[in-house]
Amino acid sequence: MKLEKRTRSYNDACGTAHALDLIGERWALLVIRELMLGPKRFSDLKADLPGISANVLTQRLEGLEATGLVRRRRLPPPGVAQVYELTDWGYEAEPIVQALGRWATRSPAHDPRLPLSATSLMLSFRTMQAPERVAGLAATIGFRIGDQHLVARIADGRVHTERGDPDGADLILTGAAEAIAALVYGHVPLEALTAAGALTAEGDTALAATFATLFPLPPKVGSESVAQ
């Protein structure tokens, strides 16, 4: 284990270029994305980042820790596990994640049916919500995705998402993130997903249809923009 010389830099005073020096390496921003809802353990990060290898994840975490975006913390006695969490500055990267996400959904090549992590799904709710559709609504929807428990709270004209106990929510959806994405973004009816065994719904199942209207996708890039 030798001291690394610093990663090759763009050597550019432009803030954008410096940002790429910090988080431009492959996987770096997706690691940050996965920590956006709170601390995670190494193995959870690895499981939620389809395709990353252990050594690359180790390198990214080391790098992000060195630049002050990620902090390593040992959990209190009950569990011996250690977790990685974003620093305040790390959390401030959320607008970047959102700007990228919003922009890329216009891509003709974007396939919303690919694998999806629970964190990505929750962040997409933050990004894609349409204020004029959310206005006046009040509800709480709980999610059980694998062993992750999450909540979307609709209030004050905004959809708030966070980790939390789904119990007591008006509607609780249990299933894979991809199935919930099919409901919200693919506009597959809840009944079709429950019938297929992809999703389980408890509570106010009619709420699901309303929820699915809150996150309209921007129009795909049309031929007028791409053709020469």
Added chain:
Amino acid sequence: MKLEKRTRSYNDACGTAHALDLIGERWALLVIRELMLGPKRFSDLKADLPGISANVLTQRLEGLEATGLVRRRRLPPPGVAQVYELTDWGYEAEPIVQALGRWATRSPAHDPRLPLSATSLMLSFRTMQAPERVAGLAATIGFRIGDQHLVARIADGRVHTERGDPDGADLILTGAAEAIAALVYGHVPLEALTAAGALTAEGDTALAATFATLFPLPPKVGSESVAQ
């Protein structure tokens, strides 16, 4: 010339991940940044991107053209040159460039005295302007940076930047982008820069000091955020 198999993908339905599939390769976003103010020729791109090699620039332009972000256009007869320009969708990436730039200026490692392109400087004015400081002002500042002519128009509570003829501006600054950055972000007085021969000012030179107050940098990340 064989058909390339498409670049390795994150294979993730998350919009952020797809954005990285599109513009996550090294240099890609900086190429887009350099085209943000309008079309450029290959050699201008190469000159304005310190450190990029010709073959990598070729690859990036091919890739960006294939994804529909960049268009290649042959200029009308007077010049045989061809230029690269962003598509509408490509221009829509500006919020990404801005989010990255704004976020990265908080980095302790950010050195604003590194080389800087004229385009980066103009975009930084868009990004970093403080509306409460711009309010009520009206002025036009012209820039001659190398052979590039640019204008910043202060009106309607906003700073607008674009390519344009500096003649007739209230103040015209001639010099390297780094010198103008020293004025605006380094708060080096205009007199010091003109005395050193780094900058030439014509017109309302007092305007320079006002202009330099319009773009406050956010506070650097402090020890409270980085320390464990």
Added chain:
DNA sequence: CGGCATCCGGGAAGATACTG
């Protein structure tokens, strides 16, 4: 000169196996 293709060396990423 502008716009590439080609070859090469170094280094980062990916896959797998292995260890405390």
Added chain:
DNA sequence: CAGTATCTTCCCGGATGCCG
């Protein structure tokens, strides 16, 4: 569970050279 070690592959960066 949380990484390390090793090997292979591929990308990046630099140099050169071709061709209009």
